[in-house]
Amino acid sequence: APWFPLGQVGGVPVRIHVTVPLTTLLGGGQAGHLDGYGPIDPATARALALGGTWKRLVTDPLTGTVLDLGRTRYRPPPDLAELIRLRDKTCFRPGCGARASGCQLDHTIPFARGGTTAWENLGAACSVDHPLKTDGHFHVRQTTPGIFEWTSKRTGRTYRREADGTTTPLNPRTGQPLTPPEDA
Structure with missing residues (x-):
């Protein structure tokens, strides 16, 4: 069976999108969200964020509309x-x-x-x-x-x-x- 480096499929880096509230990253209990899956528990959200590349998105707290992509x-x-x-x-x-x-x-x-x-x-x-x-x-x-x-x-x-x-x-x-x- 072919072997691929962790985080790659077919030599291409795997990209997942996880939305994590800042309060969760700081130890809070609010759920994260894994695109294509749904809510994930805070510990899993923190673990995924720990090993990933971060991109800051600022959203409107009422609508979720992206206001700033940095x-x-x-x-x-x-x-x-x-x-x-x-x-x-x-x-x-x-x-x-x-x-x-x-x-x-x-x-x-x-x-x-x-x-x-x-x-x-x-x-x-x-x-x-x-x-x-x-x-x-x-x-x-x-x-x-x-x-x-x-x-x-x-x-x-x-x-x-x-x-x-x-x-x-x-x-x-x-x-x-x-x-x-x-x-x-």
């Missing part, structure tokens, strides 16, 4: 992608009305530079504005999930795309919203 995957899973598009409603560039449902998802801090595939680092980008950001014509910051500040490399002007899709010009010196002059 640096384990570039492309977000469908549930996270849907949440980003629902949150943003339109392209993340101030003044762009392209519907988010037809947009690509962009890492605010590029994945290649350490950015995570996460709720607070993704935004809906249309096919026109995504390259403008990626090619360096604008510096983009996501100050809060769904709020994006775009600074033009050419003019130095900054515009904030608010969560409701409106645009706020910002004072280049203070970073505060520009206010129209008061009537005298």
Whole structure:
């Protein structure tokens, strides 16, 4: 009979997915979950986690929706992608009305530079504005999930795309919203 190293079948590493609450890893009694099987007792969950490669996934405690994959995957899973598009409603560039449902998802801090595939680092980008950001014509910051500040490399002007899709010009010196002059 052929012999295979432990953890391999046909020379290919075996991959199992076990979800273990942090409290269980710390000795608590909450069950883990083995994909394709179901609940497993806490001791088995701890034993499987002990010998495995860990990947952090942050989930919404109410829905179980993945909110953050850390640096384990570039492309977000469908549930996270849907949440980003629902949150943003339109392209993340101030003044762009392209519907988010037809947009690509962009890492605010590029994945290649350490950015995570996460709720607070993704935004809906249309096919026109995504390259403008990626090619360096604008510096983009996501100050809060769904709020994006775009600074033009050419003019130095900054515009904030608010969560409701409106645009706020910002004072280049203070970073505060520009206010129209008061009537005298």
